[in-house]
Amino acid sequence: MDKERALEILKEKGYKCTSSREAIIDVFIKNDTPRKANEILDMVSRITPGINFSTIYRNLDLLIKLGIVNKLNLEDGFSHYELSKGEHHHHIICKLCGSVKEIDLCPFKEMEKEKLEELGFEPLEHKFEIYGFCSKCKHREN
Amino acid sequence: MDKERALEILKEKGYKCTSSREAIIDVFIKNDTPRKANEILDMVSRITPGINFSTIYRNLDLLIKLGIVNKLNLEDGFSHYELSKGEHHHHIICKLCGSVKEIDLCPFKEMEKEKLEELGFEPLEHKFEIYGFCSKCKHREN
DNA sequence: ATGTAAATGCAAATGATTTGCAATAAGGAA
DNA sequence: TTCCTTATTGCAAATCATTTGCATTTACAT
Numbered sequence: 139m140d141k142e143r144a145l146e147i148l149k150e151k152g153y154k155c156t157s158s159r160e161a162i163i164d165v166f167i168k169n170d171t172p173r174k175a176n177e178i179l180d181m182v183s184r185i186t187p188g189i190n191f192s193t194i195y196r197n198l199d200l201l202i203k204l205g206i207v208n209k210l211n212l213e214d215g216f217s218h219y220e221l222s223k224g225e226h227h228h229h230i231i232c233k234l235c236g237s238v239k240e241i242d243l244c245p246f247k248e249m250e251k252e253k254l255e256e257l258g259f260e261p262l263e264h265k266f267e268i269y270g271f272c273s274k275c276k277h278r279e280n
Numbered sequence: 281m282d283k284e285r286a287l288e289i290l291k292e293k294g295y296k297c298t299s300s301r302e303a304i305i306d307v308f309i310k311n312d313t314p315r316k317a318n319e320i321l322d323m324v325s326r327i328t329p330g331i332n333f334s335t336i337y338r339n340l341d342l343l344i345k346l347g348i349v350n351k352l353n354l355e356d357g358f359s360h361y362e363l364s365k366g367e368h369h370h371h372i373i374c375k376l377c378g379s380v381k382e383i384d385l386c387p388f389k390e391m392e393k394e395k396l397e398e399l400g401f402e403p404l405e406h407k408f409e410i411y412g413f414c415s416k417c418k419h420r421e422n
Numbered sequence: 423a424t425g426t427a428a429a430t431g432c433a434a435a436t437g438a439t440t441t442g443c444a445a446t447a448a449g450g451a452a
Numbered sequence: 453t454t455c456c457t458t459a460t461t462g463c464a465a466a467t468c469a470t471t472t473g474c475a476t477t478t479a480c481a482t
Contacts, residue, residue, distance in 0.1 A: 263411045264410040298429060
């Protein structure tokens, strides 16, 4: 998802391309890693000073609804937001520094799905999160 | 995890076997599906009337720390708590009724882990959640 | 039975997120 | 460009799950 496409989607659906929205999208473009709402506020504030939390949240909700952004609920209890990628992916999360990285492997396709069928469950989406130590943190023992 | 084992762990680690703790464990034993804190309060209240939310939360945290209970952060934004099972498992979550069921298949062991190695990431735990329609909900279109 | 520390209840604090409402800005029409 | 309409924003207050401080109570070892 690039900026042009994001703005195009907004326009298509009848939403205005406001400076806040553009700033939020810019911040996502510059950040390849999922961010919390307060981090997004901080970064957007540098572009659009005075922007309010309610604007951030309202626009994040909108961008999620439009499929431009998606939201992760990680173990830390916060919502993390990232730009939607074309490619399906999952995440590895460091238990020490909290960093979140994408991995483009997906275990769902390799998985034996008979159990879901037995239960009559119709899968639509799935999340796979791996928690552990990232390369920077795995040698410091604390 | 059965009740005797849970109480044993409490004792071993020097925590008291209070009536609240016993009631919370009882509720978990009777419920094979993950529950939210307010549901746990409701159910425990029937056994121990007057029990307070802070007692629920404090004890859930303790039981988590002792490995008796574990906590899921699902897409609905709430924490869900379940009794720790010996067997490793994951969850299927219905997007309509919100029901959560365990599945005992794990895609991690089948997964090619080279990408994690490339990134120098040391995996410790992982979560796999499948969202979709459960057998009861998949035929009602709303 | 008693003493002591741990556990609980209560009420207030916290912190992320949401909402109502009045002021402002985007973007189409004149 | 200017004007108009409606969506969007800022602000402050409300929500709602969860946490915390403190005085009281309880578990359980002596």
